Amino acid sequence: MALMKTTLTEIRKKGVEALTRALGPVGMVRFLQQFEGGSGDYTRERDGWLKDLKVEEVVQEIKSRRKKRNR
Numbered sequence: 001m002a003l004m005k006t007t008l009t010e011i012r013k014k015g016v017e018a019l020t021r022a023l024g025p026v027g028m029v030r031f032l033q034q035f036e037g038g039s040g041d042y043t044r045e046r047d048g049w050l051k052d053l054k055v056e057e058v059v060q061e062i063k064s065r066r067k068k069r070n071r
Contacts, residue, residue, distance in 0.1 A: 016028065016032075019031055019032070
């Protein structure tokens with residue numbers, strides 16, 4: 001079997017090439033990003049970012065961005 005003699009680097013390269021042909025470059029990147037584990041505790045960090053943010057501020061920001069977009 002040819003794959004048994006192929007190195008992991010070659011298999012990875014052929015896999016990326018196949019994904020790129022099938023999905024295009026952007027689709028290939030998006031597919032591969034699904035398998036990155038990341039690090040940290042997103043929930044705890046998000047709570048820190050948002051702790052002082054009020055719902056009214058979020059609503060106002062949304063309205064402001066929509067208004068700018070519709071100009």
